[in-house]
Amino acid sequence: MALVFHKLVSVEEALNLIEKELNGINTLGVIEVPLFESVNKVLAEDLIAPIDYPPFDRSTVDGYAVRSIDLAGASEIEPKELEVIGKVEVGTNPTIEITEGKAAQISTGAMVPRGADAIVMEEYVSRKDNNIKVYRMVSPGENISMSGSDIATGDVVIRKGTQITPRELAVFAGLGLNKVKVFRPPKIIVYSTGVEIEEPGNKLPHGKVYDTNGYVITSMLKELGSEVYFKGILPDNYEKMKNEIENSIREADILITTGSTSAGYGDMIYKVFNDIGAKIIVHGLKSRPGKPTAIAVLGKKILFGLPGFPLSAMMNLYNIVDPVVRKMMGKKDFEKAKVKAKIPFRLNAGKGFTELIPVQLVWNKDSLSAYPILSGSGSIAGISISDGYIVAEENREYFEENEEVDVYLFSSSIKPPDLTIIGSNCPGIEVILGISKIQNTRIINVGSLGGWQAIKRGDADLAGSHLLDENTMNYNIHMPRIMGLEDKVYIYRGYSREVGILIKKGNPKKINGVKDFLRDDVVIINRNKGSGTRVLLDKLLKDLGVTNPEKIIKGYMYEVKTHSAVATAILQGRADAGMSLRAMAEIFNLDFIPIGYEIYDFVVRKDKLENKFVEKFIDTLKNEEFFKELEKRLPGYKALKESGNRIYP
Structure with missing residues (x-):
């Protein structure tokens, strides 16, 4: 019988419930540790100088x-x-x-x-x-x-409650101390759970994913200064899971699992916590991502069952586990670092749940823009490329375009990239960056049209575009007029890419062209609206007289943002065909039905040409080394004699 979620609570309510059940979250006593082990811990008593510093004139x-x-x-x-x-x-x-x-x-x-x-x-x-x-x-x-001019004997040098960093270490050592008293950090044991989890380094069977949570959760808690141990992957076996958790909680102050927390059959952390005698105080959060969360207490010990999806687990660690661990360590209350930014497009969010949305920050002259990462709670790329997150309250329906929001930062310091490229997904960009040695680059894949919109806002230094004008059959040069940017942008010729249909090796469905997408036994994978590949497919369907493809073509509404995602869907059997590039067929060992060549160009705002990295990027397009490397690494790609030349105006 499947479990059902109890009453969902907010993150704030969850923290209050923990406080109430434990009669407050308090420090765990005082220990004395060697200097090298004191970093990130909290000083448990005032440091009174035992000598003058300097100790002599x-x-x-x-x-x-x-x-x-x-x-x-x-x-x-x-x-x-x-x-x-x-x-x-x-x-x-x-x-x-x-x-x-x-x-x-x-x-x-x-x-x-x-x-x-x-x-x-x-x-x-x-x-x-x-x-x-x-x-x-x-x-x-x-x-x-002079002796004592820096620190005098008897001075209170560092006060109780200070988090120890290498700066404090310098003072301790300079005053002759080799040990200091700190609040004992909580001992935390971490497990990953799930039949679908595979240890990194092993071969990955179909249907499984590598464990990321164990490594992310453990390392984040280490950064806090806690005593944390990752004990590996627990099987979805009730008896084994119960025995392991029951033994571990005896030696831990906090136990954390990821996965097996939702209300479906086979998700048993809730039952395990309950059966070892812990009191369940939270089963389900009123937040996205992170709804399937269980929290229990056993005496003064806390058990957290975090969601299995990496982004969900990470968000709940930031918002629930982190504050609890800080209090146990004696760390002072802190306000999360945040900045103001504008949402670049209307974004549906909230609708009955508090939604935490990771974002990438983009700098323009007047303000910051926050580009939402909408890759879902299972994303690991979303963790690595996000600067922070925005909060959509449960009573919100959407964010307006250009609405100003608070972005809560994952790090207190953020550094603008040397180059921001927003637009159509293309592996050729990585070839250019490799040749030009431009390293601090931010790439945001939002499709060709999204790139033009980012150029109009001033968010992007460069935008990649391959939009076809059906009237002239030319690429991209019609867009400045459409976007109202005639006097504000330059377009530089990029390169050509062979586009066509990806299919499985041996073509088991006997697909010969786009017309076969209309068959009942064919399922396709589509690119996102605004991408040049999607525009090309829609034109080809229009030429076939198809006016409502979403009703006729299976998979037409299944959209992905990258060419590699198209190839992966076909390789794994989730789709039979999809429009993409010859290069993807070579990389993923698929067959390819050629349709033709498209032109991929680069758009630059005139006022961004002062950026030396923009100039370096464009100059690389004319480089003979780039010509050779592009065609070598990406089959179906060709540099053109106009590559790197301005084609508009």
């Missing part, structure tokens, strides 16, 4: 230790002469004393000898044997770091 320059009174009136015209009576090296206790008319050579960091009250820099001294001439005066204390 020391020279801050190479020069001579002197009495300042002996150099009164010294100048280039009337230098003062002194006798050198010795040298003071770093790390030694000087036995000499500086008296009237005497000086001692001294190194940076060395102890100032008795009698000296200043150091004259050697640049202002000339020496002959044991006599020196000094060409400038010095004031008392000049070039001397």
